[in-house]
Amino acid sequence: MRRSGDYLGEMPTTKVFDRDVELLLAGTPIEGGRLSDLAPVVEMIRTEWTTAPSESEVEHFARSAASAVKVPQSVPTAVTTLQRTRLTPRHGLTPRLATVAMGVLLMSGTAGAALAADAAVPGDALYGLDRAFERVGIGSGSTDERLEEAVVIAAQGRSHEAVGHAVEALSQHSGESSAVALSALTVASENLVHAQDTAHAAATANVRVWALLTYISETIGLDRGTDGREFGQGVARLARDIGGGDDPTGAQDPSVAPAPGQGQSNNPGTGAGNDGSNDGSEPGNSDSNGNVEDHGRPAESPSVTAPGQNNGPPAESPSVTAPGQNNGPPAESPSVTAPDRENGPPEDSPSATAPGKENKP
Amino acid sequence: MESPRSTNHELMSSPHPRIGNPRDHDFETRLRAAKNGAEWAWAAIYRDLAGTVSGYLANRGAAEPDDLTSETFLQVARNISTFDGDESAFRSWVFVIAHRRLIDSRRARQRRPETTNLSVRTGGAGGDVEEEALDRLTTVELQSAFEKLSESQRDVLALRIIGQLTLEETASVLGKRVGAIKAAQRRGLLALSEHLDLTGVTR
Numbered sequence: 001m002r003r004s005g006d007y008l009g010e011m012p013t014t015k016v017f018d019r020d021v022e023l024l025l026a027g028t029p030i031e032g033g034r035l036s037d038l039a040p041v042v043e044m045i046r047t048e049w050t051t052a053p054s055e056s057e058v059e060h061f062a063r064s065a066a067s068a069v070k071v072p073q074s075v076p077t078a079v080t081t082l083q084r085t086r087l088t089p090r091h092g093l094t095p096r097l098a099t100v101a102m103g104v105l106l107m108s109g110t111a112g113a114a115l116a117a118d119a120a121v122p123g124d125a126l127y128g129l130d131r132a133f134e135r136v137g138i139g140s141g142s143t144d145e146r147l148e149e150a151v152v153i154a155a156q157g158r159s160h161e162a163v164g165h166a167v168e169a170l171s172q173h174s175g176e177s178s179a180v181a182l183s184a185l186t187v188a189s190e191n192l193v194h195a196q197d198t199a200h201a202a203a204t205a206n207v208r209v210w211a212l213l214t215y216i217s218e219t220i221g222l223d224r225g226t227d228g229r230e231f232g233q234g235v236a237r238l239a240r241d242i243g244g245g246d247d248p249t250g251a252q253d254p255s256v257a258p259a260p261g262q263g264q265s266n267n268p269g270t271g272a273g274n275d276g277s278n279d280g281s282e283p284g285n286s287d288s289n290g291n292v293e294d295h296g297r298p299a300e301s302p303s304v305t306a307p308g309q310n311n312g313p314p315a316e317s318p319s320v321t322a323p324g325q326n327n328g329p330p331a332e333s334p335s336v337t338a339p340d341r342e343n344g345p346p347e348d349s350p351s352a353t354a355p356g357k358e359n360k361p
Numbered sequence: 362m363e364s365p366r367s368t369n370h371e372l373m374s375s376p377h378p379r380i381g382n383p384r385d386h387d388f389e390t391r392l393r394a395a396k397n398g399a400e401w402a403w404a405a406i407y408r409d410l411a412g413t414v415s416g417y418l419a420n421r422g423a424a425e426p427d428d429l430t431s432e433t434f435l436q437v438a439r440n441i442s443t444f445d446g447d448e449s450a451f452r453s454w455v456f457v458i459a460h461r462r463l464i465d466s467r468r469a470r471q472r473r474p475e476t477t478n479l480s481v482r483t484g485g486a487g488g489d490v491e492e493e494a495l496d497r498l499t500t501v502e503l504q505s506a507f508e509k510l511s512e513s514q515r516d517v518l519a520l521r522i523i524g525q526l527t528l529e530e531t532a533s534v535l536g537k538r539v540g541a542i543k544a545a546q547r548r549g550l551l552a553l554s555e556h557l558d559l560t561g562v563t564r
Contacts, residue, residue: 018543021550022528025521038554041503042522048500049416049523053407061411061431062404065438069398155399203401207390214393 066156143169143178147217154210157203163189166213170220177231181216184235188212191243205242212238388448396441407434410452414459416523420507421515423463424470433459453530456520460534506556514549517542 017035024035024042053061146169154162167185170178188209195205215238219231394402414433419426436458444454507515513535520531521542532539 014547017547021543021546024550025546035550035554038550041553041557044500044503045420045507045518045522046416046525048503049420049519050412051416053411053415057411058404058407059400061407061434062400065395065403065407065434066398066400068435068438069396069403070439070442152397152399155394155397155402157399157401210394 143220144217147213147220151210151213151217154206154213157206159192159206159209160189162209162213163192166216170216177220180232181220181235184212184216184232184239187236187239188242191239194243208238208242212242388451392441392444392451395438403438406437410434410455413524414455417456417519418459418463420519420523421463423466425466429459429462429466433462436462449527449530450533452526453533456524456526456530456534460516502557506553509556510549510552511545514545514552517545518549518553521546 020035024038027039027043027046029036029039147166150162150166150169153165163185167182167189170182170185192205192209195201212235215234219234391402391405395406411430411434415426415430418429418433423429433455437455440458444451446454507518510518516535517531520526520534521528524531524534526534528539528542532542535542
């Protein structure tokens with residue numbers, strides 16, 4: 001390493017010197033500057049101590065970090081929701097879940113368990129418990145909460161599941177905005193199918209799905225005061241964006257009101273012929289827990305039968321059947337495997353457990 | 362001396378390209394996703410910053426830089442909901458956590474940092490054997506020269522060079538004014554070159 005020049009001997013003005021220091025530290029070659037001989041030293045310090053983490057390290061950390069994150073609770077807390085506990089369960093618990101739930105209730109206290117489970121999203125071990133608690137009226141399981149779950153699922157890259165989850169949530173919620181959002185989700189899921197060609201396209205689509213769901217989740221709760229038309233245009237545009245274009249910026253910030261576009265576009269028939277074809281076709285889905293649970297919830301809202309029920313009339317709810325069922329889980333969601341299904345949301349099961357099923361409109 | 366990138370502003374705001382910086386979604390999106398527990402966002406954050414954080418910790422005498430790095434990032438994950446700011450603020454925040462962890466670990470070991478050797482990363486750079494041997498030589502040189510700097514000079518230079526933080530970010534991490542950072546890096550670099558000369562070890 002060359003070294004020359006006595007820097008202390010010929011101190012330049014501080015200002016010039018500082019500028020050179022910045023150049024040096026920025027890794028910009030300095031021609032003939034006093035500090036130029038230090039450039040290799042700086043570079044060496046940088047390379048000597050900096051090591052890029054390995055991909056396995058990155059993955060490992062990402063997993064632990066993602067579970068260490070305290071996702072903000074959507075529902076106040078179990079403590080407050082307990083006060084409006086419904087005594088009559090809406091559904092029977094599956095025997096095993098009931099046992100687990102009861103055990104947890106007895107052992108660790110309802111509040112804590114319900115709290116922990118409340119934050120669970122499909123795929124988490126606690127999710128089944130979350131649903132169980134909701135059925136006995138702890139932790140609301142409201143449309144809003146479901147939508148927020150969908151956002152979390154989308155953020156995890158499980159776009160198909162997320163859309164399916166949102167559809168499920170919205171379909172239990174009457175109102176014009178729900179219908180609008182549902183139809184946008186139909187478009188979204190259709191576009192999602194076409195966006196799987198490359199990893200990059202899929203990743204972009206995932207972000208856009210997330211953006212759409214975030215927008216819906218954040219906006220629909222305010223629907224009493226929202227301009228319905230604006231909402232319609234917003235979701236329609238975000239849904240369209242999922243299909244293509246490589247300008248993710250527009251779709252990425254759901255807080256930015258989407259530009260005026262057409263209203264919601266309907267795509268009836270997207271999922272026609274698909275629904276129900278998968279139920280029970282996968283071992284993971286056919287265990288007793290899954291089945292019992294599968295058929296409980298939809299029965300409550302007959303008009304939204306498609307996801308969980310085999311014979312729901314396709315024409316009646318095309319938008320409901322579309323999202324999850326047409327596609328196998330995206331490549332980036334290895335967590336979608338049969339074993340998870342046990343705890344997964346019932347209505348998600350058919351879609352998630354049908355990796356082999358192809359789109360057959 | 363004369364460089365196309367000559368405005369001060371530009372210099373301050375465009376440090377050396379971050380190592381492993383992927384073409385990514387914009388920071389805000391990433392942050393929101395990270396707050397939602399999205400693995401991809403955390404992977405991106407870690408890929409982006411782990412190398413520099415652990416490098417900084419290693420350089421500043423952490424006994425177990427990798428462990429400390431893990432702890433740092435897990436703390437980042439646990440506290441992410443409390444963070445609000447732009448990417449620069451985020452980087453500073455991560456380094457603040459790393460810096461505190463480092464100080465805590467030093468206290469825990471009840472040793473003065475001067476007594477710990479810089480744990481030089483090995484195996485990072487490939488290359489042929491001869492080149493590596495030469496590198497090792499100057500690494501030793503570099504270490505001893507670096508160790509002769511004052512604590513604050515070392516803090517500043519490590520954050521600037523290894524952490525790749527800007528002046529302002531460094532100032533916020535160390536809780537000092539930008540002027541003080543400038544002075545420290547100025548003196549540190551001059552001292553470094555002086556020490557390297559004085560050591561007289563050439564290859």
